[in-house]
Amino acid sequence: MERISCTDDEDDLLELYAAVIQDVFNDRVENEEIERLDVADIIDTFGAIVEIIDISVNEKIRYLGTLLGGVPEEDQGSAFDEYDQENGYIEETTQEEIWRSYGDNLDAILQICIKSMRNSYKECLESDLSDLLDYVVFQVEYDREK
Known part of the structure; x- marks a missing residue:
């Protein structure tokens, strides 16, 4: 792929x-x-x-x-962005870093599901991701209400 x-x-x-x-x-x-x-x-x-x-x-x-x-990051930009990029002060985010971030987030979600649902890693992987996310959202909201 x-x-x-x-x-x-x-x-x-x-x-x-x-x-x-x-x-x-x-x-x-x-x-x-x-x-x-x-x-x-x-x-x-x-x-x-x-x-x-x-x-x-x-x-x-x-x-x-x-x-x-x-807090979702919104890049406002700056008058100095072009200068900073030319001189190496701003590092560009690579596709590899983006995919690594997605992988880290998915691993964290799976860990929450494993600990909360007491399912195996295999069972979590075979589950519907959308349903797992719904459960994690519910669990986080429930924990915040305590």
Whole structure:
């Protein structure tokens, strides 16, 4: 996946989109069916999947962050940003750092679920992530009310 996501080749991107579509639909959609679709349909379907994931997972993670005292960062910019970047004072966030952050957040969520639900790591991984996040949100809100 990493290799495909870093390419500019349209065929590789379409293969990635098709793989995501198949995975989301638990392989109920055959590869041949996807190949018969127009490119625009594949891209639209992938975009819809991304929106659903953003709503069902990322929004809950952001909400958890605010519940736990995190403040969403908004980059206001500065008159000196260009100068700072040219001289190496500002480090750019790499894709690797972003994915590492997502991984760390997911690990923390899984640890909360393991401790609170007394499930095994395997059981948590096999669970629906959206449901796990709902439980974590409930647990955090409940603990804050005490």
